Amino acid sequence: MTYIAKPKFHHPALPKNELGYTHRDYEGTISTLCAGCGHDSITGAIIEACFELSIEPHKVAKISGIGCSSKTPTYFLGNSHGFNSVHGRMPSVLTGANLANRDLIYLGVSGDGDSASIGLGQFAHVMRRGVNMVYIVENNGVYGLTKGQFSATADRGSKSKRGVINTDNSIDLAAMALQLGATFVARSFSGDKKQLVPIIKAAIEHKGAAFLDVISPCVAFNNHAGSTKSFDYVREHNEAVNRLDVLAGRAPIAVDYAEGTVQLVEQHDGTTLALRKLGADYDIHDRYAAMNFLQKHAAKGQIVTGVLYIADDPQDLHASLKTVSQPLNALSEKELCPGSAALDRMNASLR
Ligand SMILES: Cc1ncc(C[n+]2csc(CCOP(=O)(O)OP(=O)(O)O)c2C)c(N)n1
Ligand code: SF4
Ligand SMILES: [Mg+2]
Numbered sequence: 001m002t003y004i005a006k007p008k009f010h011h012p013a014l015p016k017n018e019l020g021y022t023h024r025d026y027e028g029t030i031s032t033l034c035a036g037c038g039h040d041s042i043t044g045a046i047i048e049a050c051f052e053l054s055i056e057p058h059k060v061a062k063i064s065g066i067g068c069s070s071k072t073p074t075y076f077l078g079n080s081h082g083f084n085s086v087h088g089r090m091p092s093v094l095t096g097a098n099l100a101n102r103d104l105i106y107l108g109v110s111g112d113g114d115s116a117s118i119g120l121g122q123f124a125h126v127m128r129r130g131v132n133m134v135y136i137v138e139n140n141g142v143y144g145l146t147k148g149q150f151s152a153t154a155d156r157g158s159k160s161k162r163g164v165i166n167t168d169n170s171i172d173l174a175a176m177a178l179q180l181g182a183t184f185v186a187r188s189f190s191g192d193k194k195q196l197v198p199i200i201k202a203a204i205e206h207k208g209a210a211f212l213d214v215i216s217p218c219v220a221f222n223n224h225a226g227s228t229k230s231f232d233y234v235r236e237h238n239e240a241v242n243r244l245d246v247l248a249g250r251a252p253i254a255v256d257y258a259e260g261t262v263q264l265v266e267q268h269d270g271t272t273l274a275l276r277k278l279g280a281d282y283d284i285h286d287r288y289a290a291m292n293f294l295q296k297h298a299a300k301g302q303i304v305t306g307v308l309y310i311a312d313d314p315q316d317l318h319a320s321l322k323t324v325s326q327p328l329n330a331l332s333e334k335e336l337c338p339g340s341a342a343l344d345r346m347n348a349s350l351r
Pocket of ligand 1: 066067068069070087110111112113114115118138140142143144145146151
């Protein structure tokens, strides 16, 4: 694949994180997407989130499918592991990699075509299995790479650039993720970095299946009047349920929000999420209420954003399968081959 390399030099005074890395250490090659594409803003938000969390780049594996969205891992985390798979097959490749090496952070990057059309089956199974990952759909309602056909997330009644009205019902991937058992579900907008960066940070910290549906306008094919995925439409119909801060582990929690408007959520790794509630009485631990809330607002043409659901007790696939605690490549020959006596016992148990 051809790409445009970035010059290596940078300003000596660039801010550094706890590891001594600058933003440049989390970047990839120069993007070849259309100028103004929402996907590039999501790339920027991922870089910012990883920089702020001081993540070691070699501890991340980026896996994607096919599409403009699935090209984006080339443009961030150039020092991380990456695998650009087949259209709609990112979830199975990610699941396999995760089972082989549980010590990496898995970033699955996909598009609405990649996940809601050809990859819908794979999307469903990776969610219901609870694979520990951050699954990001860069959702523009079209197949951008193949010139703007409606995707399965395009709303019924929305208009294509050529004036065709979509007569099919749409798939809401966040609602599906809730139904399928994802333990962290959020929706955001590529044009709202203030909301998106903390959501990505919280999803990375979450130990379970985290799903992020990020509305990401396609400026070439789906940014006109009549589209429900354009910058203007999303800005006008955005209904944020909360604003999020991610607070580091043992730091004292000093929150400057008015009493009653903040909800503190402890995560398993010791981080705390501080959610400033905007929607009255919205409870992020109530899966069924979240599903109801999404559907009610979708019927009114509103796009609900923010953290929609976090499970109290996330359990990932490794816990369900009771796998060994180390990555498979760290196991010794003795552990991999328990000997003929153990094999005889296993065979006897199956007779
Ligand atoms: C098996 C297969 N079928 C069809 C295609 C053609 N194709 C490439 S990308 C794409 C859709 C991409 O849409 P989406 O995932 O929404 O990504 P976007 O480009 O909009 O970011 C299609 C149909 C393909 N590459 N492989
Ligand atoms: S075609 Fe659309 S999705 Fe693809 S790079 Fe251009 S603006 Fe982005
Ligand atoms: Mg798309």
